[in-house]
Amino acid sequence: MNRVRRLQVDLVVHVEVLAVVVAVAAVALSVPKLHTLDQNAIWHLALFLVAIALGETARLTALTGRDTAPMSTAAALALSLSTIATEGHDPIGSALVIATIAIGMGAGGLLLHTAGDTPRWPDAAARLLGVAVAPLLYRTFDFGGQTLIERLGNWVDNRWAVAVVMVLVGIAAMLVDLTLEAVVSAGRAHAPLLPTIIDEVRSSAALASALITSGALIALAEYAIGLAALPLFLLPLVLTYFAVQRFAGVRETYRQTIASLSSLTDRTGYTVPDHAQRVSRTAVAIGRDLGMGQRELTDLEYAAMLHDLGQVALREPIPAGATVAVSPADQQRIAQDGADIVRTTGVLDSVAQILEAQTTPFRQAREFGQDIPLSSRIIKVANAFDDIAGPSQASGATAMERLHLGLGYEYDPDVVDSLTRVLERRQRAAATGA
Amino acid sequence: MCVAGAVPFALSWFHFGPPRDWLGLVTCVALGIASWLLRETNVGARVQLSFISIITLAAAVIVGPVGAGIVGITATLIQFDRERVVVRVFNVGLFTCMATMTALVYLWAGGVVGAAGVEGPLPLIRHVGIPLMIADVAQCLINAGALAAILRVATGVPMRMQAWKLLSTSGPAYIGYGIIGFLFVVLWIPAHVGWFSAVLVLAPLFVARWAFAQYGDELRAHERTLRALVTAVEIKEPHNQGHSERVARLSEWLAESLGLGHKEIQDIRTAGMLHDIGKVSVPTRLLRGRRALTDDELVLLADHARAGVELVDDIDFVAGSLDGIAHHHERYDGRGYPAGLAGDRIPLAARVVAVADAFDALTSRRSYRAAHGVDDAVRLVEERAGTHLDPDVVEALDRVVARHGWQPTVGSDELVDTSGVAMDHDDPEMSDFFAERSDLRARLRGFVDGQEDQGQRGPHDQTDGDQRHPDEQAGHGHRHVGGRV
Numbered sequence: 001m002n003r004v005r006r007l008q009v010d011l012v013v014h015v016e017v018l019a020v021v022v023a024v025a026a027v028a029l030s031v032p033k034l035h036t037l038d039q040n041a042i043w044h045l046a047l048f049l050v051a052i053a054l055g056e057t058a059r060l061t062a063l064t065g066r067d068t069a070p071m072s073t074a075a076a077l078a079l080s081l082s083t084i085a086t087e088g089h090d091p092i093g094s095a096l097v098i099a100t101i102a103i104g105m106g107a108g109g110l111l112l113h114t115a116g117d118t119p120r121w122p123d124a125a126a127r128l129l130g131v132a133v134a135p136l137l138y139r140t141f142d143f144g145g146q147t148l149i150e151r152l153g154n155w156v157d158n159r160w161a162v163a164v165v166m167v168l169v170g171i172a173a174m175l176v177d178l179t180l181e182a183v184v185s186a187g188r189a190h191a192p193l194l195p196t197i198i199d200e201v202r203s204s205a206a207l208a209s210a211l212i213t214s215g216a217l218i219a220l221a222e223y224a225i226g227l228a229a230l231p232l233f234l235l236p237l238v239l240t241y242f243a244v245q246r247f248a249g250v251r252e253t254y255r256q257t258i259a260s261l262s263s264l265t266d267r268t269g270y271t272v273p274d275h276a277q278r279v280s281r282t283a284v285a286i287g288r289d290l291g292m293g294q295r296e297l298t299d300l301e302y303a304a305m306l307h308d309l310g311q312v313a314l315r316e317p318i319p320a321g322a323t324v325a326v327s328p329a330d331q332q333r334i335a336q337d338g339a340d341i342v343r344t345t346g347v348l349d350s351v352a353q354i355l356e357a358q359t360t361p362f363r364q365a366r367e368f369g370q371d372i373p374l375s376s377r378i379i380k381v382a383n384a385f386d387d388i389a390g391p392s393q394a395s396g397a398t399a400m401e402r403l404h405l406g407l408g409y410e411y412d413p414d415v416v417d418s419l420t421r422v423l424e425r426r427q428r429a430a431a432t433g434a
Numbered sequence: 435m436c437v438a439g440a441v442p443f444a445l446s447w448f449h450f451g452p453p454r455d456w457l458g459l460v461t462c463v464a465l466g467i468a469s470w471l472l473r474e475t476n477v478g479a480r481v482q483l484s485f486i487s488i489i490t491l492a493a494a495v496i497v498g499p500v501g502a503g504i505v506g507i508t509a510t511l512i513q514f515d516r517e518r519v520v521v522r523v524f525n526v527g528l529f530t531c532m533a534t535m536t537a538l539v540y541l542w543a544g545g546v547v548g549a550a551g552v553e554g555p556l557p558l559i560r561h562v563g564i565p566l567m568i569a570d571v572a573q574c575l576i577n578a579g580a581l582a583a584i585l586r587v588a589t590g591v592p593m594r595m596q597a598w599k600l601l602s603t604s605g606p607a608y609i610g611y612g613i614i615g616f617l618f619v620v621l622w623i624p625a626h627v628g629w630f631s632a633v634l635v636l637a638p639l640f641v642a643r644w645a646f647a648q649y650g651d652e653l654r655a656h657e658r659t660l661r662a663l664v665t666a667v668e669i670k671e672p673h674n675q676g677h678s679e680r681v682a683r684l685s686e687w688l689a690e691s692l693g694l695g696h697k698e699i700q701d702i703r704t705a706g707m708l709h710d711i712g713k714v715s716v717p718t719r720l721l722r723g724r725r726a727l728t729d730d731e732l733v734l735l736a737d738h739a740r741a742g743v744e745l746v747d748d749i750d751f752v753a754g755s756l757d758g759i760a761h762h763h764e765r766y767d768g769r770g771y772p773a774g775l776a777g778d779r780i781p782l783a784a785r786v787v788a789v790a791d792a793f794d795a796l797t798s799r800r801s802y803r804a805a806h807g808v809d810d811a812v813r814l815v816e817e818r819a820g821t822h823l824d825p826d827v828v829e830a831l832d833r834v835v836a837r838h839g840w841q842p843t844v845g846s847d848e849l850v851d852t853s854g855v856a857m858d859h860d861d862p863e864m865s866d867f868f869a870e871r872s873d874l875r876a877r878l879r880g881f882v883d884g885q886e887d888q889g890q891r892g893p894h895d896q897t898d899g900d901q902r903h904p905d906e907q908a909g910h911g912h913r914h915v916g917g918r919v
Contacts, residue, residue, distance in 0.1 A: 037714050160630035167634075206641050215636035217621065220634070224624035225555045235613055236638040243645035252654045253751040255661050264666050267715045267745060312714065313669045341669070345662045347655040 006291065007194065010187040012122050015180055018043055022132055023102035029095035036086040037377035044084045044227060048322050049104040051075040051230055056124075057115075058241065061248050063147075063203045064294050067123040067186050070211055070241050071234055072108060073131060076101045076216025078171065078230065081136035082222055082392070083149075091149050094135040102128055122184045130177020137169050159223075170212030178204055190425055203294055215337030232302045256299075262305040270311040270318070273384060280304035283375075283382040284421045286361020286415060290374070300375040303354035307379050310338030310355075323359075324387040333360040354379065362412045377412040381419055384411070396423065438580075439506070439530030446534055453501040455548065457483030458622075461629040462501065463494040465636075466509030471844035472643070475903040485639065486529070487573065488606065491615030494537035495562060496622060506533030514772050524584065532576050540569035550622065558624060563616050570612030574605060581908040614639070656751065663746070664707060667714045671721045673801075673849050674710075676737055677794060680843070681706035684790035691830040692786070697754070702783045703752075704861055705758025709787050710860075712742030712759075727856050735859055736868065739763050740878075742770050762791060767821050769869035769876045784853070785824040789831055791814065792823065795860035801850050802857070806833060807844040814862070822865050 035044070055072030062068050079100060085091050105128055109119040138148045148169070152162045182200035186193050214237045221229035262280075265271040283304040287297050308323065311334055323331050339355040340347050357376035364370040365377075381403065388399035398424075403416050453459050469485030486509060493502040506529035511523065541547065545565030565792035582596050582597035614635065664678040685706030689699040713721065716738055727735065743760045746752050761775060763785035768776025796811040806814065812835055819825040857864055868874060 137788040156626070159626035160628050161590075163627050163630050163634060169639065182469065206644055210638040210641035213634045217617075217634045220625050220627055220631075221621055223615070224620055224626075227557060228555050232613070233617055235610075235617070236642070239610065240638045240642040240645065243642040243649065247645045247652065250649055250656060254652060254656045254659065256749040257656060257663070258749065261659070261666070262750055263662055263745065264663070264714050309666065312666050325631060339671075341662055341665050344665045345655070345658040347658050348662075 006192045008186070008192050008289075010188060010190075011192075012187040015129065015184055016122055016125045019128045022098065022129060023106075024078070026095045026102060026132075029147045029258050030093070030099040033086075033093065033096060036088065037092070038087045041084050041086065041092065044082070045079075045092075045100050047227055047230060047362035048079040048082075049100050049107070052079075052101060052104030052233070053108040053111060055234075056119075057111050059112075060207075060241065060244055063248075064185065064200055066181055066200075066206075067120045068207070069127070070104065070207065070237060070244075073177070074211045074214040074218070074234065074237050076104070076131045077134055077170055077211065078222070078233075080131065081169065081215060081219035082175075083136055083219075091139060094140040097135040097139065098132045101131060105414060115310060122188070123181065126184045127177055128172055129180055134169050134173035134175045137172055138166075159220070160284060161179045163220055166219060167212055169422070170215050171329055174208040174212055178208060181231075187258040189228065189288050190285075190292040190422075191288040195293065199293040205245060207240070210237060241354065252285035258302050258305050259311065265308050265311045268312065270314060270389065271308050274391065276305050276308060278391075279379065279382045279386050282385065282419070282422065283378050286378050286418045287303050287375070289380075289418045289421055290414070292374070296375065299350050299354060300378060303351045303358070303375055304350065304379050304382065305360055306338060306342060306351065307355060307383060308334070308338070309341055310334035310336065312341070313337045317401035320385040328359065328361075335359045357384070363409050365412075366408065374415075377415050381411050381415045385419060437527075439527035441502070442534040442538060443503040443507075443530055443810055446503060446538065450500050453497050453504065453630070455501070457629060458496045459501045459504065461507045462489060462497055462505045465489045466493070466505040467512055470509040484607070484611070485636070485643075487577075487611040488615050488618065488639075490533040490536055491566060491570055491573070491611060491622075492618040492622070493533065494540045495545065495547065495566060495615075495619045498630040499534050499537035499541065502537040503530050503534040528577075528580050531580075532573055535576055536569045540565045540570040543568040545569070553624065558620065562619060565618070566616050567612045570608055570615065573698060574601070574608040574846040575738075580606070604729050604770050660704070660707065660752070663711055667711055670716075670718050671713065673845065673851075674798075674858075675845075675849065676843065677798070678707050678710060680794045681709060683791045684794060684840075685786050688786045688790060688827060690839075691833050692782075692827070696781075698783075701754035702758060702769065702786050705755035705762070705783045706787050706790055708742060708746060708752065708755060709759050709762045709791060710738060710742065711715070711741065711745055712738030714745070715741040723854065729874060731876055736763065736771060736874070736878055740857075747785070755783065757781035758787050760784070762787040763865065763868075764788070765822050765865060765869060766824050767869070769872075769875070770822075770865065771868060771875045774879065775874060780824070781883050785827050787829045789823050792818070792862045792865075793831060793840075794843070795858060796862065797840065798858075799842070799844050799850055800858055800861070805844055808840045808842060811842075818862060822869075823895060824864060873895045 004223050052072045055075050056069045057267075058069060058071050060070060079270045080097050083091065105124055109121065109124055112119045140147060143151065148165060152165060155162050155415075176254060180198050181204075182197040184195065185191070185200070186196035189196075207418045214233065217236075218229050218233045221233050225232075259277075262276040263273075264394070266273045266276075280301055284297055284301050287300045292300065311318065314334070318326055335355055335358050339352040342355060343352040352376040354373050357372050358379045360370065360372050360376065360380075362372070362377060362380075365372045384403060384406075385396075385399045386393075386401055389396045403411055403419070407413050407416060453760065466486060466489045469489050472485065487699045489509075490505060493505045497505075507526060510525040510529045514554070523888060543565035544561065546561045578600040581600055585596050586593040611736045612860055618635045621627045621635060622629075625631070661679075668675050668678070682703050683706075686699060686703040689702040694702070714734075716735055718726060720735055739760055739762060743756050746759070747756070758781060761770075761780055763777045764770035764773065764780045764784055766777060766780070766785070768774055770780075793811055793815055796806045796814055797808060799805040812832065815823065815828055815831060819828040
């Protein structure tokens, strides 16, 4: 089980290729069908295409740091569930739906690109594949001789049941979507696959449910009021969008404040500039590698940024701020002072706990069964590495040697192993970058 | 209020008879109760989502005036939290009145209950949409009117002003409620989704509400974390504990009394909170000086205004407060620092923080003097109007102290002893001292200019400043640079 949990695979390219194949196939299959569409159907498709393209330009950064485009996804779901039909009153096929979605998303991405933004294509590819599940399930897949859309056509008296089925289809599509998104972000961040997927589904469930219901809403309302349903019923979602966007905004400024707090000791000459940033980057990379969830990672990031804060209370600075060089008792006092400052906020208690335990040697856990948070063990390793390796990480090899000397006694072997992997990846990235 | 609720409800019942669509009524009632339970009292930056308005609007169409009235009654009556009887009675009355009147206005405007026989987009808009928007406006007005009346009785705020304020803040939200109520109805009746439409329409709204709530939490958390910056400074300067917090509070009151807007008040509050943050760059020995400070040390200490800005420059949240932090030691007569601005050229936030800072310094006990009494301190501040401080803000101080009261900060002997004998930097006499020493101010300005042509420069390398203005070093400046007013 543990090996499955730690499994890391980079499938970013696979997802991208698959998305391109699906899009091209859908377009190729739908071109010969275009002549079966009447004016009305073409208008519908065009409107959905525009909505998807515009929705694509309204991006949100989800809690887990990936890109989403809620309005685009909702419109795409609605199109998949809609009653748009050919001249012969057959519902249009999945190929046409997927082609419309793909072209819309592509156009939106290009719009962003011309506006000077850089769309994240892998994220978009994952979203296209996820949403494509909906038309396949609803319009193509055979459930006992009939597709869902054919069956539901007879349920005029039980429209609420139709709505339930639509929501279920939406849930299936969004699950695929979130899984693929997680695959992409795990590949990008070198995180183990399974925990990333679980974390993604958990932290995006709220927004995803809003998307699913909005998609179903539009499709259902289109039955009653036609095309006007699309702009009207995207409205509640626009409200959701702004709410989530504000949330994301305040999180960002929170991070800035933590950064300022962390630079306090730099200003006073107690610590070397950027030390905290580097430790934080390394610590988060280790945390990802060990499969920590988003919430834990945020706490770890903040704690790593603030790990030297306690030095602000010192009367005389430590040489170069390197706590690895001072006595254990002093280290502990600095850690405690930092934790006390952080605790005064009343909202960062979990960060304060990490700070308190950041100097505790690993043997306390091994020999006396003391419970040291994983985040504290990570910060201890990341901090020691950076103190020894120096700003340019020139003495990285020496630092790893020193860490290995303290392995099991001072430092957690699992964390040091993970650091080794992180450093290897960095070297590889630097080699390919140069 | 009860009469206002009971009369239209009773008349409707008499006229229309009991409601007929029982499934619709039960769903609406359940939603009404749920939305009243989940109402948000205050989500940070004045964002409020009132689901009950959406439900009563939808109920007006789905179950008519009597049904809407029942939704209003049950939603406010069936509650689990304890609130005062008067409050509950008022709420029951208000919501019954609002719900019933909304439905009556809907009918009056040509709306069709149950949207019976209305098919197609245009008829739907004419017979449901437009009447519903009119009913929505009526509900908004009733709500604002009733609340303004109750506040008039309770707090004595003039009713028209209060009503206007309520309308301008909640008006836009009501437009949204009207549209969402319409969507709800469309889905319920013409699209034949029935009660299940509640789930579909409300889900995105619940997510929005959740996100707003998270936003509020995060915002509060952020403000408290900003305070940790201050805590870190106060560790270096124990005798000044609470100074930043007090200056922030007083600045906020002053800004309110000057009639500023919400955003400006918050920015000024934050500026007050962070005005001394730059002291973290000042060596601890200077802050707890055991002897009078030398000129070099004074300059180093006075540079905290600039250093503070540099420290919080990267936080978007405090962008509006940077001016207030940078210029809180400017003087109205232009003899302050670091920029030597005069009169209205000093940003208002800085003029406000300057008054709050001086007043709190005067009412704090020091190792070399007792705390001034409040009246005494107000008089001392008034003497400085027009020279050191902005007369308008000083005038506001009178009002604020009269209204909110103020307690001098005595502090324990232990804390006061940590401060040493050197005069505290915030004491107004210090401002006079700097006003007389143009040489010191020129050196402070040297830091600012040096910033521009050399990029980053720490507060520690002040030797440059010495070489720059050797003439001013010597002449213990009774010369005054900078424009006097």
